[in-house]
Amino acid sequence: MEDYICLDDNHVFKARKSHSELAKPRQCPKCWSYHVIPISEYLKVKQKAIELINKTPFGIIPLWDIVQAVFLERGIRLSPIVTLKLCRKLYDDITNELNIPKAERGEL
Numbered sequence: 001m002e003d004y005i006c007l008d009d010n011h012v013f014k015a016r017k018s019h020s021e022l023a024k025p026r027q028c029p030k031c032w033s034y035h036v037i038p039i040s041e042y043l044k045v046k047q048k049a050i051e052l053i054n055k056t057p058f059g060i061i062p063l064w065d066i067v068q069a070v071f072l073e074r075g076i077r078l079s080p081i082v083t084l085k086l087c088r089k090l091y092d093d094i095t096n097e098l099n100i101p102k103a104e105r106g107e108l
Ligand SMILES: [Zn+2]
Pocket: 006, 007, 008, 009, 010, 011, 028, 029, 030, 031, 032, 033
């Protein structure tokens, strides 16, 4: 079973049931949030974003486009709130990872 990440508290957990076995949307076992995505998808979208940042000047990263493209390509549908939270998390994680000082950060 796949590992999932909760976009509300960053909790990583193992899925115990497959999608078809679930009676309702998957939830974080810690905070019961429904805003969870497979961690493999999260890493994929982050890698793609970093690749694009290396090719384009920072500040104009089309994070929305990247998230949309990766998830559409994988056939995964995200709710608007999950997309928002995912963009927020990607933005924070990427700026931390690339050591971009806070003062130089643009707004999402
Ligand atoms: Zn959670």
